[in-house]
Amino acid sequence: MHFSGQVHKVGDHIDTDAIIPARFLVTSDVRELGASCMEGLAPGWVDRVKEGDILVAGKNFGCGSSREHAPLAILGAGMPVVVAHSFARIFYRNGFNMGLLLLEVGDQIEGINDGDELDIQVEEGVITNVTQKTTIRFQPIPAFMQELLQGGGLIEYVKRQKSA
Amino acid sequence: MHQTLAEKILQTHCREQITGPGQIVKCNISLALANDITAPLAIKSLKAMEVDAVFDPSRVALVCDHFTPNKDIASAEQVKLVREFARAQGIVHYYEGGEVGVEHALLPELGIVGPGDIVVGADSHTCTYGGLGAFATGLGSTDVAAAMALGETWFKVPETIRVEISGHMDPYVTGKDLILNLIGRIGVSGALYKALEFGGPVIRDMDVEARMTMANMAIEAGGKVGLFPVDETTLVYARDHGRSGDVLLAPDPDASYARVMHMDVTGMEPQIACPHLPDNVKPVSQVKDVRVDQVVLGSCTNGRISDLRRAAKLIKGKKVAKGVRFVVLPATPGIYKQALKEGLIETFMDAGAIVGPPTCGPCLGGHMGILAGGEKCLATTNRNFRGRMGSLDAEVYLAGPDVAAATAVAGEIVHPETI
Numbered sequence: 211m212h213f214s215g216q217v218h219k220v221g222d223h224i225d226t227d228a229i230i231p232a233r234f235l236v237t238s239d240v241r242e243l244g245a246s247c248m249e250g251l252a253p254g255w256v257d258r259v260k261e262g263d264i265l266v267a268g269k270n271f272g273c274g275s276s277r278e279h280a281p282l283a284i285l286g287a288g289m290p291v292v293v294a295h296s297f298a299r300i301f302y303r304n305g306f307n308m309g310l311l312l313l314e315v316g317d318q319i320e321g322i323n324d325g326d327e328l329d330i331q332v333e334e335g336v337i338t339n340v341t342q343k344t345t346i347r348f349q350p351i352p353a354f355m356q357e358l359l360q361g362g363g364l365i366e367y368v369k370r371q372k373s374a
Numbered sequence: 375m376h377q378t379l380a381e382k383i384l385q386t387h388c389r390e391q392i393t394g395p396g397q398i399v400k401c402n403i404s405l406a407l408a409n410d411i412t413a414p415l416a417i418k419s420l421k422a423m424e425v426d427a428v429f430d431p432s433r434v435a436l437v438c439d440h441f442t443p444n445k446d447i448a449s450a451e452q453v454k455l456v457r458e459f460a461r462a463q464g465i466v467h468y469y470e471g472g473e474v475g476v477e478h479a480l481l482p483e484l485g486i487v488g489p490g491d492i493v494v495g496a497d498s499h500t501c502t503y504g505g506l507g508a509f510a511t512g513l514g515s516t517d518v519a520a521a522m523a524l525g526e527t528w529f530k531v532p533e534t535i536r537v538e539i540s541g542h543m544d545p546y547v548t549g550k551d552l553i554l555n556l557i558g559r560i561g562v563s564g565a566l567y568k569a570l571e572f573g574g575p576v577i578r579d580m581d582v583e584a585r586m587t588m589a590n591m592a593i594e595a596g597g598k599v600g601l602f603p604v605d606e607t608t609l610v611y612a613r614d615h616g617r618s619g620d621v622l623l624a625p626d627p628d629a630s631y632a633r634v635m636h637m638d639v640t641g642m643e644p645q646i647a648c649p650h651l652p653d654n655v656k657p658v659s660q661v662k663d664v665r666v667d668q669v670v671l672g673s674c675t676n677g678r679i680s681d682l683r684r685a686a687k688l689i690k691g692k693k694v695a696k697g698v699r700f701v702v703l704p705a706t707p708g709i710y711k712q713a714l715k716e717g718l719i720e721t722f723m724d725a726g727a728i729v730g731p732p733t734c735g736p737c738l739g740g741h742m743g744i745l746a747g748g749e750k751c752l753a754t755t756n757r758n759f760r761g762r763m764g765s766l767d768a769e770v771y772l773a774g775p776d777v778a779a780a781t782a783v784a785g786e787i788v789h790p791e792t793i
Contacts, residue, residue: 236448
């Protein structure tokens, strides 16, 4: 897997109410949710996001609610991957279940600035910051999550279990 | 092998031997839960999984408590979808209308969750049932859909932070104050991916409702679960709520912990979480000159009968400050009826409070108490994220029921002993 795009950087403890406030939770349509992505952080935030851009966040990204609408909103906004210092637990599971790739890089997050161009080689475990001409290595994705991703996500996993 | 509470409960639901933190295990579940916001997505996922029937219609709970009574056409459509699914699947524990309560107050009250259970809910405050000694945790809708389909889910065995609580609690200090104090100390990611396990003399003397309030907010420290041992107090509660066959459950004496913390609560004041994170915690005496526009008493954290009793005792014979909206939402129909019987509702209404139906409404900024720009609210709920209860320019402070009642009367955040 390979991703490249422009960085949209947010801070620490970005909660699920910031990602998608409750008033938008009356739909499960991914595009509709995407149009309201980060509406709780700053209204209109999503307007500058282009398809394929990369969300970069600080500590504990996605804390708060179990709402799956949060990773869906990020995907719906056109961002296929989030690079963060760390993720909140439920959000981490939800991301992989929904097909949103989440990469934890710890303190190395400091070296990425808003607007930088990133190039991510998932199998190699390397993020190249094209703008800053630096590289970051990320923690390997846990084996079980890889298995889930490679098998087509949780929905496909259940289909296989039910037919086994 | 010496096991923590989390490991012990997981082990009883898991065929393989649990060897320690980090291991990924498959466990059978006691109950899978979703609400009117998260069930529609779970139903969509079940369809995509080509699942025709849930694993057991008596072990799935669907509680329409967030946008109910429906606030608009879109939320009514969501509930309609859940209702039709429940009917088609023969879901035993489906609740809406006059039967509905805030899920994490309702299910323990009905004896649907209890000691030693594994409960997965598409709601982050599912961890509340840890107060009853259940391994209960929030997951996303698709994870819960998978659990509804298979009757099992996977967990990474968590590391555990043991919290030993000792000392003497002052009369206006509650379980809410203890958990706020802890979150203030360890931070909103202090228990990230970990279990919080509570113990010590203060816990032994604590009733189950206060334990549920504390377990409820484990997620606000990033925790996977907040666990209390199953003791005689728990067993009496479980029996009183229609359960049978529950047994005592405690961690092994030499269980291995990531960290052991000691809290002495002697001299602790009521605690306030200031905007905009639950770990921005200060003792009430340090929160000065904060005038409020709204006070909310309710939610899965503090909408139980013991909370209403404490608040009513303080507000009896007094009046809500002019210009302040005091919203009181008993968490279940059962709690509402009990409060009526005891005269608590009359006390609140005499004081000038707005008493509403059981609903999660204002807690998540859904409805029934939304804040305008520049407004401040003191709530007994569990989150004060920016914009959570309405306008991005509003502020939410969190506290226990005593501070809520006192603040409603004073019109500003005060120590309960001052009114």
